[in-house]
Amino acid sequence: MQFEYDNPTRVIFGAGTLARLGELTRPHGQRALVVTGGGSVKRSGLFERATKSLGDAGITVFECAGIEPNPRLSSVKRGAAIARDNGCDVIVALGGGSTMDASKAIAAAVFHDGDPWDMIYHGQPHPHVPTRALPLIAVPTLAATGSEMNSGAVISNEETTEKSFMRADCLYPRVALLDPELTLGVPRDQTAYGVCDLITHVTESYFNGVDDTPLQDRFAEGVILTALEYGPRAIANGADLEARAQIQWAATLALNGWVNVGTNGGYPVHMIEHTVSAYHDITHAAGLAIINPAWMRFAARHRPARFVQFAQRVFGLPAQGPDDLAAALAGIDRFEAFLKSIGCPTRFSELGIGDALIETYARDTVRIINDGKGNLPGRPPMSEADIVAVLTAAL
Ligand SMILES: NC(=O)c1ccc[n+]([C@@H]2O[C@H](COP(=O)([O-])OP(=O)(O)OC[C@H]3O[C@@H](n4cnc5c(N)ncnc54)[C@H](O)[C@@H]3O)[C@@H](O)[C@H]2O)c1
Numbered sequence: 001m002q003f004e005y006d007n008p009t010r011v012i013f014g015a016g017t018l019a020r021l022g023e024l025t026r027p028h029g030q031r032a033l034v035v036t037g038g039g040s041v042k043r044s045g046l047f048e049r050a051t052k053s054l055g056d057a058g059i060t061v062f063e064c065a066g067i068e069p070n071p072r073l074s075s076v077k078r079g080a081a082i083a084r085d086n087g088c089d090v091i092v093a094l095g096g097g098s099t100m101d102a103s104k105a106i107a108a109a110v111f112h113d114g115d116p117w118d119m120i121y122h123g124q125p126h127p128h129v130p131t132r133a134l135p136l137i138a139v140p141t142l143a144a145t146g147s148e149m150n151s152g153a154v155i156s157n158e159e160t161t162e163k164s165f166m167r168a169d170c171l172y173p174r175v176a177l178l179d180p181e182l183t184l185g186v187p188r189d190q191t192a193y194g195v196c197d198l199i200t201h202v203t204e205s206y207f208n209g210v211d212d213t214p215l216q217d218r219f220a221e222g223v224i225l226t227a228l229e230y231g232p233r234a235i236a237n238g239a240d241l242e243a244r245a246q247i248q249w250a251a252t253l254a255l256n257g258w259v260n261v262g263t264n265g266g267y268p269v270h271m272i273e274h275t276v277s278a279y280h281d282i283t284h285a286a287g288l289a290i291i292n293p294a295w296m297r298f299a300a301r302h303r304p305a306r307f308v309q310f311a312q313r314v315f316g317l318p319a320q321g322p323d324d325l326a327a328a329l330a331g332i333d334r335f336e337a338f339l340k341s342i343g344c345p346t347r348f349s350e351l352g353i354g355d356a357l358i359e360t361y362a363r364d365t366v367r368i369i370n371d372g373k374g375n376l377p378g379r380p381p382m383s384e385a386d387i388v389a390v391l392t393a394a395l
């Protein structure tokens with residue numbers, strides 16, 4: 001195992017910490033672009049509280065509102081123009097993963113002369129990896145993506161019907177202000193999707209990573225077990241602040257590098273889901289809930305021991321040995337049943353999606369991200385035919 005790890009994001013965690021937003025932002029800038037999503041932050045009064053804290057710290061506030069779920073390239077361009085026109089020197093992302101991701105792309109687009117889409121991996125040989133971005137203060141209002149403490153962002157290009165990621169060290173937020181009180185208003189369905197997203201981040205590295213990662217395995221299992229315990233509590237009672245806090249920290253850990261460091265695995269389920277979301281604009285984690293179990297059943301046949309370990313350690317199921325495929329599949333069934341129990345779809349038919357574009361999803365996914373041999377990176381690497389088979393099993 002070899003790796004280099006450096007996550008510069010300063011984390012402030014706790015109920016009521018929003019009051020420190022101005023204090024935490026001031027060292028990074030005086031003219032803040034506050035980026036928000038669909039309006040929940042306005043309806044809840046959070047926007048007013050945030051902008052008051054910023055104003056009290058002597059920070060002038062500008063706004064980029066209306067970031068949509070599956071954030072679009074056009075919104076990134078709009079936000080970058082507002083930031084440039086007003087000489088903004090810091091960005092405050094106040095919302096879910098879509099808002100935080102759009103904010104990261106805006107922060108970098110301000111310094112990019114070309115099309116911001118250059119920065120997104122979409123099959124071009126040399127993506128423009130930004131080296132400069134405005135400082136970003138991430139204030140998540142939804143426990144899901146972990147974008148508040150990582151260097152990635154996922155953007156949709158509505159003109160080319162593509163959705164893909166960018167990643168650069170300059171995209172790490174300077175500060176992640178994690179106040180679980182801000183997540184109390186998240187509806188049941190989005191709470192469930194957030195639980196699914198954070199678990200899927202962990203299963204990607206757990207099942208696609210290199211061998212011999214015992215500590216990362218147990219870290220991953222701990223995140224999953226925390227989500228299995230506190231996720232249903234937060235879904236059943238949105239006012240359960242303790243449950244909200246536990247799944248928020250689990251979501252942050254799931255993709256801040258601590259769990260997956262040194263595993264060097266692909267993210268096949270995410271890559272396939274991005275393509276489906278590009279065509280259907282579905283909620284990202286709804287797509288994950290549908291694709292992940294089907295992908296697991298495909299991958300278990302190639303690497304049963306990992307799935308046996310998952311069945312044993314996460315669900316306490318018995319197994320005849322590391323190659324006990326029946327036990328591996330039983331663990332996957334239990335995971336799928338959990339997703340159903342919290343209200344996630346597990347088949348495309350539940351979203352009205354049929355097989356008409358399955359070959360297109362497979363072709364686009366492998367075009368956007370591949371291993372140079374025409375396969376989607378993962379364990380095992382997936383051909384277009386493999387992707388078609390997995391998606392067909394999830395119809
Ligand atoms: N950068 C990353 O590491 C990463 C990881 C996973 C997913 N993603 C991307 O993140 C996006 C999904 O982000 P998300 O799952 O956080 O959802 P989201 O940001 O798209 O928000 C989902 C919905 O919940 C609403 N919402 C947010 N906070 C709320 C609150 N406190 N109360 C009520 N409603 C609230 C939003 O307005 C929106 O309508 C996708 O584009 C996905 O591809 C990024």
Ligand SMILES: CCCCCCO
Pocket residue numbers: 152154165267270
């Ligand atoms: C390569 C990592 C991509 C992670 C995307 C999260 O939605």
